[in-house]
Amino acid sequence: MRKRVGAIRALGRKIGRPVKLMEVCGTHTMAAFRSGLRHLLPENVSLLSGPGCPVCVTPNEYLDRAIAIAEQSDTMVATFGDMVRVPGTRESLETVRAGGARIHVVYSPAEAVVFARENPGTRVVFLGVGFETTTPAIAWTIKEAAGNQVDNYSVLCGHKTIPRAMSALCAAGELDLDGFICPGHVSIVIGADAYGPVCRECGLPCVVTGFEAADMLQGVEMLLRQIAENRSEVENQYTRCVRDKGNTTALGLIEEVFEQCDASWRGIGVIPGSGLKIRGCFAAHDADRVFEKISVPPGRERSGCICGQVMRGIKTPHDCALFGKACTPSQPVGACMVSSEGTCAAYYKYARKNGDME
Numbered sequence: 001m002r003k004r005v006g007a008i009r010a011l012g013r014k015i016g017r018p019v020k021l022m023e024v025c026g027t028h029t030m031a032a033f034r035s036g037l038r039h040l041l042p043e044n045v046s047l048l049s050g051p052g053c054p055v056c057v058t059p060n061e062y063l064d065r066a067i068a069i070a071e072q073s074d075t076m077v078a079t080f081g082d083m084v085r086v087p088g089t090r091e092s093l094e095t096v097r098a099g100g101a102r103i104h105v106v107y108s109p110a111e112a113v114v115f116a117r118e119n120p121g122t123r124v125v126f127l128g129v130g131f132e133t134t135t136p137a138i139a140w141t142i143k144e145a146a147g148n149q150v151d152n153y154s155v156l157c158g159h160k161t162i163p164r165a166m167s168a169l170c171a172a173g174e175l176d177l178d179g180f181i182c183p184g185h186v187s188i189v190i191g192a193d194a195y196g197p198v199c200r201e202c203g204l205p206c207v208v209t210g211f212e213a214a215d216m217l218q219g220v221e222m223l224l225r226q227i228a229e230n231r232s233e234v235e236n237q238y239t240r241c242v243r244d245k246g247n248t249t250a251l252g253l254i255e256e257v258f259e260q261c262d263a264s265w266r267g268i269g270v271i272p273g274s275g276l277k278i279r280g281c282f283a284a285h286d287a288d289r290v291f292e293k294i295s296v297p298p299g300r301e302r303s304g305c306i307c308g309q310v311m312r313g314i315k316t317p318h319d320c321a322l323f324g325k326a327c328t329p330s331q332p333v334g335a336c337m338v339s340s341e342g343t344c345a346a347y348y349k350y351a352r353k354n355g356d357m358e
Contacts, residue, residue: 004217005040011224012042019045020176021223022313024166025183026053026341027211033350035213041220048175048313049346051165052183054130055082055339056311057265060299062129062158063088067096068294069125069156069287076102076119078112079127082339085332089299109134109141109155116145116153125287128155133185135159135276136250139257142278142285156287157278160263162186163194164274170202172268174314179223181216182208184238189254191246192236199232210238257282266301266335267308307334310343317347324352 012019023029029049032038038047051057067088070077077093084093084105097103102122106112109126116124128138138155145153166180182195187208195206205226209219219237226233236242254276263275278286301308304322309315317323317336327333329348336344 022048022050023181024050024052049343051311053341056335059266064296070101075123129158132189154287159276168271179205187242208236305334307336317344
């Protein structure tokens with residue numbers, strides 16, 4: 001590791017200018033803080049956190065609709081735990097659960113299908129929030145429910161795809177990025193080749209990286225070497241898990257159940273083609289269709305919260321007047337403070353004082 005750090009510092013000197021690398025994945029953000037990696041980098045190389053937390057990028061409109069569905073009679077909402085405490089426009093799933101709504105935390109979407117099968121009188125809605133990592137498992141539940149006539153199971157689809165968000169960040173022109181540390185978990189499904197369009201559209205190098213400190217250091221070195229050599233290519237540090245074409249079985253399942261659509265990202269807006277919706281042949285298991293008569297007012301962000309700017313990399317949590325004061329993990333104002341992959345949660349745990357980042 002010492003040799004790797006030396007190589008990174010030598011490359012930093014060779015480049016001789018400030019370099020900004022974005023770790024797209026929230027797990028990378030946490031790993032970089034936990035391992036102290038930021039302190040090992042030369043002064044001219046900095047890491048920015050991106051929109052790689054699926055809970056964080058889910059807009060309030062989705063949360064508000066999930067809450068409205070949860071308040072229906074004979075209905076139970078099943079979700080991963082992080083979603084429960086995320087504040088919507090007016091309240092959270094946690095607060096409506098306290099008021100009597102049936103909100104059930106699961107560790108796998110398969111649990112929701114089992115519950116629906118065993119309780120045919122209850123409409124069970126799973127909150128399908130996530131990137132390509134979790135999408136195949138949720139696609140499987142839809143196929144399973146359709147194949148076994150579990151008609152009371154549906155998914156409120158909020159799935160998003162990472163590469164188009166990376167291209168959208170570049171196109172916005174708000175950042176002077178020099179390279180992307182690409183998410184390992186997502187890449188296991190979609191493959192390293194999926195970032196080829198990002199390289200071509202943005203003119204930036206992309207390196208798929210694992211989550212150990214040694215992985216991330218090697219990924220940074222690979223990016224800096226590309227920058228020093230004026231290259232913009234996709235490279236794969238995480239070869240022990242990620243293949244060029246990804247997991248073709250998982251990709252086939254996604255393609256069978258979902259189709260591409262435009263999607264709204266918190267703090268970024270609508271990114272064309274960056275979302276997934278359930279195909280018409282599985283309409284009976286699409287919660288948007290099952291509960292189509294439910295309408296909710298337009299969502300609003302909480303006053304003073306800069307979560308959207310943090311996920312775009314143009315602000316850090318220290319720029320937020322609420323951070324560590326009105327907004328804490330026990331009383332979150334924004335989604336970035338709730339999730340275990342959220343940037344604000346990472347800063348709060350590992351770099352609460354601004355000086356900790358110097």
